[in-house]
Amino acid sequence: MDSAPTAPSSRQTAAFAFIFVTVMVDMLAFGIIIPVLPHLIVELSGGSIAQAAVWSSAFGTVFMLMQFVFSPVQGTLSDRFGRRTVILISSFGLGVDFIVMALAPAVWLLFIGRIVAGICAASFTTANAYIADIVPKEKRTAAYGAMGAAFAIGFVVGPALGGFLGHFSIRLPFWVAAVLSLINFCYGFFVLPESLAPERRSKRFEWSHANPFGALVLLRRYPQVFALASVYFLISLAQFSLNATYVLYTDYRYGWGAQAVGYTLALVGLCSGFVQAVLVRRLMPKLGEKRLIIIGLLLCVVGHLFFGFSSVSWMFLLGIPFLCLGGLSGPPTQTLMTQQVDPHEQGRLQGALSSLASLAGIFGPALFANLFALFISDHAPMHLPGIAFVLAALLLVVATGIASYAVRHVHAVPSADRHPTTPPHGELSPIADVITHESLPHHHSESSP
Template identity: 55%
Template sequence: MVESPATAPTLRRAALAFIFVTVTLDIVAFGIIIPVLPMLIKQMAGGESTAAAHWVGIISTIFAIVQLVCTPIQGALSDRYGRRKVILLSNLGLGLDFFLMAVVNSLPMLVVARIISGMTSASFSTANAYIADITPPEKRAATYGKLGASFGIGFVLGPAMGGFLGEIDLRLPFWVAGGLALANFAYGYFILPESLPPERRTRHLDIRNANPLGSLMLLRRYPQVFSLATVMFLSQLAHYVLNTTFVLYVDYRYGWGPQAVGFTLGLVGICNGIVQAILVGKIVQRFGERRALLAGLLFGVVGFAWQGLAATGWIALFAIPFLALWGFVNPATQALVTRQVDPHEQGRLQGALASLVSLAGVIGPELYTQTFAWGIGKDNSWHLPGAAFLLAALLLGIGAVIAHRATRTGTVASAASHQA
C-alpha cells in the first residue's frame, strides 16, 4: 500500500474507523486472557494458590515496568517514522506474542512472553497520537470519547469470550487473541493510511529523550501539560483500585461470587460505553473541556467514596453511574494536552502519558492491596473495608484541585504560542 496522509475527509473517516476497530480488537484480545491468565499461571505453579499469587504479582509488575520504559521509545519512533508503521508492528508483535503464550510450559518463559507483550503493545498510545494528527482540536474530546467507548466494548466482550473459551481449553483464548491481533495487522496493512506526513516528522530520532525521564522533560517544557499529565496519572492510579481490589472487596464485604462480579463488570462496561460514545462529545461541546474535566473528577470522587462506604451490594451498585461519568476525564484531558504540544511531538507526548499509566501500574497494585489489607486487619482499631476506595477518591480530589489551578483563565496556551 502506498502511504498517504490521512487528511481528506473520506480518508479521515476511514482512518478513524480503523483506529476504533484496532483499539476494540486489541482490548478484546487483552480482555480474552484476563479470566484465564491467572489460572494458567496457577497451573504452571503446580496448582498452589500462594505461589500463583506470587507469580501474578511478579508478572504484572514486570509488564508495567517494561511498558514504562518502552512506550516513550515507541512514541519517538512514531514521530520519526510515522504512526502507521508503529501500529502495524505493534499488532504483528502482539499476535505472535499471544501465540507464544499459548504454547509456553514454564513460568520463566511466560515472563519472557509478557516482556515481549509489554514492548510491542504500542497501539493505544500511537492511536491517540494518530487521532491528534487528523482531528481538529475542537473535535478531539468527542473523538477520544468514542475511542474510550471502544475500550468499553472491548472490556465487555473480551472477558466474556475468554471465560467461555477457557472452559473449553485454558490455552484457547490465547490462540484466539493472537488471531485477532494478526487479523488486525492484515486489515491495517491494506486499509490504514499514514497520518503524519514527512514534513511534520522529527528529523532525527533522539533516543536520549526516548525514555521515561526524557518524556517527563518533554512534559516540563509545557507547564499546563505537566499539570494535566499529573492529573491523568492520579486518575489512572485511582483506576487501579478496581483492577486490584474490587473482586476481593466485594467478596469480603458483600459475599459476591463470580456471577455477581461478572454482571457488575458488564454493567460498568455498558455505562462507560454510553458515556464515552454519546455524552462526552455533547458535554464538551456545550460546557467546554475544562468543565467536563473538573466534573468528571468530582463524579469520580463521589463514585469511589460511595463504593467505599456502601454497606450493602445493592447500595454499591448506585456508584456505577458516577464512576461512568468519571469517564469525562481522559478524553477532556487528551483534548487539552494535544492542543499544547507541537504536531511533530504528538507521538512522544502520548508515549510520555502512556509511561505515566505504566508507572501507575507499577505503584497501584501494592498500594491498594496493602490498603485493603490494613482496612480489614484484625490488629487495626479501624475496621474499614473500603479504605482502598476512599484512598482513590482522595487521589481524584487532589487531581481536581490541580486541574482547577492548571486550567484557570489565562493559563491555557497553545502549541503555537510556545513556538512563537
Template identity: 50%
Template sequence: MNQPITGGRRHAALGFIFVTAVLDVLSLGVMIPVLPSLVLQFGGGDAATAADWNLLFAVTWGVMQFICSPVLGLMSDRFGRRPVILTSIFGLGVDFLFMAFAPSLWWLFVGRIFNGMTAASFSTASAYVADVTTPENRAKGFGLMGAAFGVGFTFGPALGGWLWQFDHRLPFLVCAALALCNWLYGFFVLPESLPPERRQPRFDWRKANPVGALNLLRRHPGLLGLAGVGFLFQLASNVLPSVFVLYMGFRYGWAPATIGLTLMASGISSILVQAVVVGRVVKVAGERGALLIGLFCGFAGFVVYGLAPTGWLYLCGLPLFALSGLIQPGLQGLMTRRVAPNEQGQLQGANSAMMGIASILGPPLFLLPFAFAVRHDATLHMPGLPVLIAAVLMLAATALAWTKARPAPISEPPSA
C-alpha cells in the first residue's frame, strides 16, 4: 500500500478516497442531532448550560484545528498522505468512544480536544486528490469530494436521530465502528499518493504552525487573496449549523421531522450539483467561472432564505443555494495550481487553519444577532438577520474573487 500510484490506478485511488471521505463525514453527520442532546442530559436538562457547553466544544475544536492543521499538513508533505489520513481516522474513532462511555461532560471535552488535534482526514484527502489528478481534471476531483461531503451530511443526521431512539449512546458506538471500518479500509486498501521523490526533504517546524501556514499563502502570487475568499465562504457557511434549525423552527413553525426532511432535500440537491453540474460548468466556464457562479448563487440563496416569509418560498431557495457547491471545486482547483506537489499538504493545512478560525468566530457572529432578532421580533420582524449577515459575507467573497481569482500557470508537470 505504500507504493506510489501510477497509471490506471489513479481512478481506483479516487474511488478509495471517496469511500474514506463518505464514511468520515457520515460519522460526523450522525453526531449532529445527538451530541447536543447528550450534553443536555449531562446538564440536567438545563438548556442554557447545554448551550454554554456546546459553544465551548465548538470553539475548542476550532482552536485545535487552527493550531494543529498546519502540523498535519506538513507531515503529509513529508511522510505521505496515507499515514496522516489513517491517524486522523483513528483519532475520530477515539473521540466517539469517549462520547459513548463518557461519565461526565469533562470527558466529552477531552474527546473533542483529541478530535480537534487529529481531524485532518478530509483536508489531507483533498491533498490526495491533488496528487492523483492532473491540473485540468482537478476541479472535477474536488467535486467528487464535495459529493462525499454531501452524502455524509445528508444521511448522517437522519441515521443519528433514528439510532438515538433505541439508546442514547448507540449513535456514538456506531460512529466508532464506522471509524474503525474506515481505518481498516484505509490500512488495507488505500495506497500512498505522494511518491518519496516528490515529498518535502525534511520536516521544518518553522512551517508547521499557523504563522508558517500564512507565510505559505503569502509566498505564492494570488494565493492569499484566494484564501481570503475561502475564509469568507467558510465564515458565512457557519450560519447553517449555528442557527438554521432554530431559525426554521421559529419562523416557519416546522417540527423537527420537517426540518430534517428539508436538510435532507438540501443535501440531495448538493450531491446532484457535485455529481452532474460541476464538471460541465468547469469545462465551459473554467475554475474561475465556477467559483464566481457558486459564490453569487450562495449569496442569492442566503437572501431568499433570510427574507422568505413562508416555508414554501424558503424551499424555492434550495436549488439556487445548491449551486454554491461550485465554490469549493473552483476554489481548490485555482489554489492547488499555485503550489508545488510537495506543498499540497501545507496548503490544505492552511485552509483547515482558516476553517478553524471561522469555526471560532462563526457561532457568536450568528447566534448573538439571532437572539437579538428573536427578542425584538415584535418590532424588528427580522428573524432572518443572521442569514442576511451570511449573505453579505458571501457577497464580499464574490467581490474579492472577482479581483483575485485569476488563472495561474501550472506549477507542476503533468502527471504520468
C-alpha cells in the first residue's frame, strides 16, 4: 500500500520552478526580439527590404539548423555531465549573445549571434530531460503540460513587450532579453540542484550519440518510442502551417491587419496556456495518456479544417479552441516516450525529439508557404487558399493512425514503478506539487551551486 503523500521539499519545488521559469524566460527573451529583429536587419543591410527579406529567411533557417545539430549534443552532454551545468552554460551564453546582438554594427555579426542563439536555445532539450529526472512517471504529463504553459506565456507576452520596447529603441529589446537571461543564470546558479546522480549518468561522451542522425538511432531501439516520435514529428510539422502562412492567409482571405493578427495570436496563446496548464493536469487522471493523445489529435484535425475551409472570419475563429485543445496530445506523447527509455538516456531522447522538431522547422515553412502561394496563383490546380491547413489536417490524421497503433503496444507504468509517496490515482496537484519528496537524488555535492 502506498504511504501518505509527502510534501515536496523547498529545494525540489525550487528546482521545478527554476526549470519552468527558465523555459518561460527563454521564450520571453526570444519573443521580445521577434517584432524588432526584421527592422534591425533592414537597418543593418542598408535599408533594402528585398535584401533584408533574404537575410531574414537565412536567419530563420540557420536558427532551426543549429537546433537540429546541437539539441542531441546538449542532450548527450547532460547525460554524461549532468543537467545543471548544461542548462547554466546555455542561459549564460544566451545572455552574452543578446548583448552582442544589441551592439552588432553589421548584419553578418547579427547573423553569427543568431547562430549562437540557436545553439544555446537547444537547452530546452536538457530542461525536458531534467523534468524526466525529477518528476515521477505518472505525473510527467502534468509537468510537460506546465512546460507548454511556459511556452504559451512567453509567446503571448514576449512579442507584445518587444513591440512596446521597440518604440523607444530598436535595440532595447535585445538588452532586456540579455538581462532576463543573465538573471535566469544567476537564479539557477544559486538555486538549481543537479537532477542526475553520478551513478545514473552515461560512462562516456560518444559522438555517435551526439550527432543528430546518431541520436535518432536511439528511437529505433525502442519500437514504441519510434512510433510515438513519428507522431511527435508530424505534430511539429503540421504546426508550421500556422507559422508559415497565418499572417498572409488571414490578410488575403479576411483582410486582417497587424492589429487583428496580434489579437488573435494572443488569443491562441492564452487558450493554449489554459489547455497546457489546467486541462492537461485535470483530464489526464480521468482519461489517461493514451486516450488523451488520440482525443487531442482529433480535435487538432478539426481546428485545422476550420482554418482551411472557413470563408468568413467568424468561422475561422471557431477553429481556435479546437486547435488549442489539440495541445492535449503533446504532453502525454512525451510522457509515454520517457517511460520507455532508461534514465541515463533521457537526455539523448530529448535531444532526438528536439532534432525532429528542428527538422520540421527547416522544411515545414518552405513547404506550407509555397503551397499557399501556388494555390492562390493563376496556375493553381484549384483555388484553395487554406491548402496549408488542409495538408496539416491530413498529416495529423496520419499521426492519429500511428498513435492508435503505438498506444496499444506501449507498456503502462507498473504500480511498483509508481513513486512511493504518490497516490496512484486522483487529481494532480499544482505545478509545485508534481515533485514528490524523494524525486531528486540526495547528493549534496551535486545539489550545491
